[in-house]
Amino acid sequence: MEKNRLRIIISGGGTGGHIFPAISIANAIREQNPDAEILFVGAEGRMEMDKVPQAGYNIVGLPVAGFSRSLTPKNLIVIIKLIKSLLKANRIVKHFKPHVVVGVGGYASGPIVKAAQRKGIPTLLQEQNSYAGVTNKLLAKKAKTICVAYEGMEKYFPAQKIILTGNPVRQDIENLSVTRNQGLEHFGIGADKKVLLVLGGSLGARTINQSLMASLHFIKTRPDIVVIWQTGKLYYQTVKEALDSNPVENIRLYDFIARMDLAYVSANTIISRAGAGTISELCLVAKPCILVPSPNVAEDHQTRNAQALVSRNAAIMIPDSQAKEQLVKAAFELLDNPAEQKKLSENIARLALRNSAKTIALEALKLAGIEKNKN
Numbered sequence: 001m002e003k004n005r006l007r008i009i010i011s012g013g014g015t016g017g018h019i020f021p022a023i024s025i026a027n028a029i030r031e032q033n034p035d036a037e038i039l040f041v042g043a044e045g046r047m048e049m050d051k052v053p054q055a056g057y058n059i060v061g062l063p064v065a066g067f068s069r070s071l072t073p074k075n076l077i078v079i080i081k082l083i084k085s086l087l088k089a090n091r092i093v094k095h096f097k098p099h100v101v102v103g104v105g106g107y108a109s110g111p112i113v114k115a116a117q118r119k120g121i122p123t124l125l126q127e128q129n130s131y132a133g134v135t136n137k138l139l140a141k142k143a144k145t146i147c148v149a150y151e152g153m154e155k156y157f158p159a160q161k162i163i164l165t166g167n168p169v170r171q172d173i174e175n176l177s178v179t180r181n182q183g184l185e186h187f188g189i190g191a192d193k194k195v196l197l198v199l200g201g202s203l204g205a206r207t208i209n210q211s212l213m214a215s216l217h218f219i220k221t222r223p224d225i226v227v228i229w230q231t232g233k234l235y236y237q238t239v240k241e242a243l244d245s246n247p248v249e250n251i252r253l254y255d256f257i258a259r260m261d262l263a264y265v266s267a268n269t270i271i272s273r274a275g276a277g278t279i280s281e282l283c284l285v286a287k288p289c290i291l292v293p294s295p296n297v298a299e300d301h302q303t304r305n306a307q308a309l310v311s312r313n314a315a316i317m318i319p320d321s322q323a324k325e326q327l328v329k330a331a332f333e334l335l336d337n338p339a340e341q342k343k344l345s346e347n348i349a350r351l352a353l354r355n356s357a358k359t360i361a362l363e364a365l366k367l368a369g370i371e372k373n374k375n
């Protein structure tokens with residue numbers, strides 16, 4: 001460790017929704033300050049322990065785990081792990097001596113941000129959702145800056161600390177540089193077709209998959225529409241086998257789509273879960289969409305994310321419980337209604353927030369005592 005180098009810890013993870021923004025913030029800090037020493041702190045055994053090194057950063061894991069919502073003896077183990085994590089977090093902070101610590105939510109950010117706050121090191125929180133997670137709410141009291149993606153977050157955090165930055169989005173999606181024709185070619189779709197893109201978040205969505213499975217005969221009746229369908233890794237094989245025995249020409253099936261930029265430019269309408277990162281992208285690419293919030297997330301935060309759009313006529317929402325009957329029919333109706341598509345796409349575009357990773361990086365540098373030019 002060099003004495004004069006800027007040192008920053010970025011902590012959190014769990015799902016793609018936390019890790020991708022964390023990596024974007026790190027990249028933006030590096031761009032501003034190429035010498036900065038950046039250390040990630042994640043949860044042992046979680047996705048960040050692979051994804052962060054792949055992105056070229058060092059990561060240390062804490063033995064932290066989540067509490068079970070019901071009273072079970074397992075929670076005793078969780079408490080022991082939490083104590084161990086707090087001790088390890090203290091050691092990391094003592095040894096690495098960060099100038100600032102950034103927490104993006106998820107298990108690991110709790111102990112490390114807390115350890116930094118106890119030592120008087122400035123901390124910055126990033127909340128991706130329109131509803132604050134428990135960890136971020138607890139850490140907010142002593143945090144210096146809280147970067148959020150939705151208006152109205154003073155319900156959860158002290159208003160004077162909040163900065164509306166939006167969620168970091170990959171460059172190739174924020175500044176789309178591909179054409180629709182390139183997209184259609186990539187997915188093997190004719191230029192005269194309408195495209196429905198179906199997304200289930202980084203892990204895939206069971207209900208959305210079941211809704212499409214239940215509508216295969218209906219999809220077949222519309223050869224003018226092509227469906228690009230992302231199932232998620234877990235569900236891919238089952239769906240593929242069903243389609244192998246009952247082929248549907250106008251479906252393109254994927255477990256995960258690497259080129260989301262090409263998928264977005266191709267789409268006329270999108271069906272999606274309401275994860276915060278995906279919503280930030282939908283605002284930037286300004287596409288009409290139908291959101292089916294996952295009912296399986298903490299405090300039903302995806303419904304709140306979706307409502308923030310629906311209340312501004314910027315998206316349609318269908319509850320998970322009604323998706324099987326309504327989803328595909330509603331999507332095809334929207335595909336057949338250019339005026340409604342135009343209205344939704346104009347309204348969702350108004351909610352787009354740009355340059356989020358850079359803005360957050362500049363705020364972190366400010367806390368570290370380094371002022372940078374905003375342009």
Ligand SMILES: CC(=O)N[C@H]1[C@@H](OP(=O)(O)OP(=O)(O)OC[C@H]2O[C@@H](n3ccc(=O)[nH]c3=O)[C@H](O)[C@@H]2O)O[C@H](CO)[C@@H](O)[C@@H]1O
Pocket residue numbers: 015016017018020128129199200201202203230255256257258260274275276277278279281294297301302
């Ligand atoms: C089940 C769960 O816990 N979901 C949470 C998780 O969502 P999840 O991990 O699904 O994350 P988001 O919706 O925020 O982001 C998904 C990211 O994966 C990318 N992508 C997705 C599919 C694909 O085929 N290819 C691809 O690259 C998207 O472009 C996007 O960048 O974190 C979000 C942010 O805290 C939360 O709002 C979600 O509630």
